[in-house]
Amino acid sequence: MRTAWAIYKRELIGTFCSPLAYVVMVAFLVFNGVVFWFFMSMTADNPALTGSRSPLQMFFGSTILSVLTLLVFSPATTMRTFAEERRSRTFETLFTAPVTDVEVVAGKYFGSMTFYAALWAPTLLYALVVKRYGPVDWGALASGYAGMLLIGSAFVALGVLMSAIARSQVVAYMLTFMAIGGVMFALGLGSYVFQEESTRQFFSYVNLWEHMEHFSVGLIDSRALVYYGSVSLCSLALATRTLSVRRES
Amino acid sequence: MIETHLLTRRFGSRTAVEALTFSIPKGSIVGFLGPNGAGKSTTLKMLAGFLPPTSGTAHVGGLDVVTDSLAARRLIGYMPESVPLHPEMRVREYLRFRAEIKGITRKRDAAVDRALELADVTDVAPRLIGELSKGYKQRVGLADALVARPPLLILDEPTEGLDPNQILRFRDMLKRLGAEHTIFLSTHIMQEVEAVCERVVIIHKGHIAASGPLEEVRAKMTGGERDVVVRLHPREHHAAWKEDPAAAAKALVDGVEGLTLRSATADGELVSLVVRSVEKGDAVEDLVARCVGAGLGVRAVSPQAGSLERVFHALTGAEGDA
Ligand SMILES: Nc1ncnc2c1ncn2[C@@H]1O[C@H](COP(=O)(O)OP(=O)(O)OP(=O)(O)O)[C@@H](O)[C@H]1O
Numbered sequence: 357m358r359t360a361w362a363i364y365k366r367e368l369i370g371t372f373c374s375p376l377a378y379v380v381m382v383a384f385l386v387f388n389g390v391v392f393w394f395f396m397s398m399t400a401d402n403p404a405l406t407g408s409r410s411p412l413q414m415f416f417g418s419t420i421l422s423v424l425t426l427l428v429f430s431p432a433t434t435m436r437t438f439a440e441e442r443r444s445r446t447f448e449t450l451f452t453a454p455v456t457d458v459e460v461v462a463g464k465y466f467g468s469m470t471f472y473a474a475l476w477a478p479t480l481l482y483a484l485v486v487k488r489y490g491p492v493d494w495g496a497l498a499s500g501y502a503g504m505l506l507i508g509s510a511f512v513a514l515g516v517l518m519s520a521i522a523r524s525q526v527v528a529y530m531l532t533f534m535a536i537g538g539v540m541f542a543l544g545l546g547s548y549v550f551q552e553e554s555t556r557q558f559f560s561y562v563n564l565w566e567h568m569e570h571f572s573v574g575l576i577d578s579r580a581l582v583y584y585g586s587v588s589l590c591s592l593a594l595a596t597r598t599l600s601v602r603r604e605s
Numbered sequence: 606m607i608e609t610h611l612l613t614r615r616f617g618s619r620t621a622v623e624a625l626t627f628s629i630p631k632g633s634i635v636g637f638l639g640p641n642g643a644g645k646s647t648t649l650k651m652l653a654g655f656l657p658p659t660s661g662t663a664h665v666g667g668l669d670v671v672t673d674s675l676a677a678r679r680l681i682g683y684m685p686e687s688v689p690l691h692p693e694m695r696v697r698e699y700l701r702f703r704a705e706i707k708g709i710t711r712k713r714d715a716a717v718d719r720a721l722e723l724a725d726v727t728d729v730a731p732r733l734i735g736e737l738s739k740g741y742k743q744r745v746g747l748a749d750a751l752v753a754r755p756p757l758l759i760l761d762e763p764t765e766g767l768d769p770n771q772i773l774r775f776r777d778m779l780k781r782l783g784a785e786h787t788i789f790l791s792t793h794i795m796q797e798v799e800a801v802c803e804r805v806v807i808i809h810k811g812h813i814a815a816s817g818p819l820e821e822v823r824a825k826m827t828g829g830e831r832d833v834v835v836r837l838h839p840r841e842h843h844a845a846w847k848e849d850p851a852a853a854a855k856a857l858v859d860g861v862e863g864l865t866l867r868s869a870t871a872d873g874e875l876v877s878l879v880v881r882s883v884e885k886g887d888a889v890e891d892l893v894a895r896c897v898g899a900g901l902g903v904r905a906v907s908p909q910a911g912s913l914e915r916v917f918h919a920l921t922g923a924e925g926d927a
């Protein structure tokens with residue numbers, strides 16, 4: 357436990373001492389700033405189009421823009437974790453210390469989650485902006501953030517796994533991008549493609565879009581909780597396994 | 606302290622080391638010698654618990670490095686080849702981190718201070734590792750190996766890439782550390798082994814070529830002979846020596862039991878003789894007595910540098926290295 361804590365702290369140093377972290381954060385804010393402005397002006401200009409949805413709900417909801425945010429930015433929070441240690445060969449000093457693979461993965465995972473949360477933190481200001489023009493549904497907002505953390509948890513875990521597999525940060529980024537894009541979104545599409553009820557239900561269970569929609573209106577579905585929880589745990593378990601097997605080349 | 610039995614590691618179809626069996630007693634400084642690609646780093650990585658062996662076993666302090674990996678790793682301070690470090694961290698910060706993951710929680714700062722002191726890096730403690738010179742980085746790596754006070758230090762080419770002053774400094778440090786730690790260090794510099802090690806394990810193309818106390822290995826390989834350099838000042842016999850040093854030297858050495866003359870060269874005022882003597886016995890003393898008797902000044906008597914080098918060459922040379 358202490359070891360995982362030490363690794364977590366070092367992970368934060370490694371992340372926030374690299375200029376890349378700030379590039380990612382600024383890009384994230386610019387991108388989401390534009391998205392938010394877009395939703396705001398849409399609501400203002402054309403209330404009929406957005407119906408009863410507030411800009412914040414659209415921001416966290418299942419629009420292509422919020423999905424894109426996750427797809428593009430969450431791999432960036434994890435690509436460093438193991439790939440960089442392999443490249444700089446500190447991988448070797450790390451694993452010749454008396455640490456277990458689980459402790460290392462835990463430290464890296466929570467380090468990346470912190471980075472992920474740090475990306476989202478400034479968007480809390482958006483709520484204040486909305487408040488100037490109308491009421492804010494604080495419950496829905498909280499569930500929106502909870503949803504982003506939950507989905508993020510699964511994507512970050514996948515990213516940690518890919519970084520453990522990859523040989524460089526770039527490869528780690530691309531693998532995570534493909535894992536999230538391919539598996540998660542393709543799975544979700546299934547619920548629109550298949551007609552048969554049981555198949556449709558299964559795909560709806562793993563449908564990211566539906567989950568996001570629920571979270572944005574204040575609905576925390578326990579099935580989604582179980583789903584993202586299991587994806588996270590399985591990915592982290594696989595990452596642990598990968599580390600003990602793939603020491604070199 | 607270290608015992609291996611038929612230790613083997615393959616990378617795919619390529620065999621890096623095969624059937625290594627050797628042991629290293631507690632409290633000694635042991636050199637691990639071999640040409641490039643011999644398998645030194647691979648062996649050390651297995652001992653340090655990083656690479657799992659393909660077959661065979663290795664024990665450190667009685668603990669199997671595979672089945673008892675965590676406990677075995679606690680006994681080892683390992684410094685990998687070319688000393689990987691985190692450039693974005695400060696030296697003290699890095700050592701604190703290393704101390705923590707090595708399980709030092711109480712008195713962490715005292716342990717870090719001690720390691721900084723021992724490795725002689727206290728003066729750069731607040732600096733970024735990425736900004737340090739190579740010599741300092743190497744010593745930060747050593748401080749890391751020392752921080753948890755492990756009984757065994759495994760150092761992979763610790764003096765690689767240092768300037769001559771730094772190398773001497775590093776060797777002195779190792780000798781001092783030898784009082785408290787068992788040290789297993791790899792190198793391909795013979796003089797290094799001669800300068801700091803009591804024992805040696807020589808490896809070639811993944812196989813053990815020789816292992817044991819330095820003198821024993823040397824004696825075995827040279828058939829119990831060694832070369833000694835004698836530097837003479839001919840004084841009043843200057844003319845004779847200058848004219849034909851070989852003949853003069855031959856006349857001098859011929860009468861001494863157990864000595865053969867290898868070469869004689871004049872350099873400036875002095876003449877250097879290289880004589881080969883049996884390892885035991887007092888043939889060299891006899892020669893010195895004879896020189897003094899003949900009115901020659903003896904300026905220096907020293908073992909031929911690189912006599913182990915010849916051993917090494919004999920063991921690993923001929924076919925050329927990969
Ligand atoms: N990760 C790896 N994958 C494939 N082959 C490897 C790997 N590591 C080492 N080898 C091979 O194993 C052999 C031994 O390599 P090793 O690095 O142990 O040699 P070394 O004695 O440390 O050499 P040097 O003095 O150059 O450091 C070499 O032939 C090398 O090519």
Ligand SMILES: [Mg+2]
Nearest residue numbers: 645646647686
């Ligand atoms: Mg090596």
